[in-house]
Amino acid sequence: MEKFRKLGKEPTEPMAMSKNHKYYPSFRLELENIPEAKSWKIGNKYYLALELKQVAMEQHGEGDKGSVSFEIHGLKILKHQGEKASSRDADE
Secondary structure: OOOOOOOOEOOOOHHHHHOOOOEOOOOOOOOOOOHHHHHOOOOOOOOEEEEEEEEEEEEOOOOOOEEEEEEEEEEEEOOOOOOOOEEEEOOO
16 A cells, blocks of 8 residues: 655745744545544544545646645545454445
């Protein structure tokens, strides 16, 4: 199984740099799509696999500057801390 790609970027603003803080991409899910999260603890790490459909891409100049947009079509909670894996697929 391929390892997770580490994300996050170092701050560029002087005040943020002094706090030694990384900025990470984020997303939100409605609890109706992942009701298991009601029992999760803030600050813990959880591992999800997402089925995504790319819907847009915007590039700024050359290189990796820009963004990409996705729709989430399904998700799977990966086995974590002794829990069995479960899935919530949009097409089921």
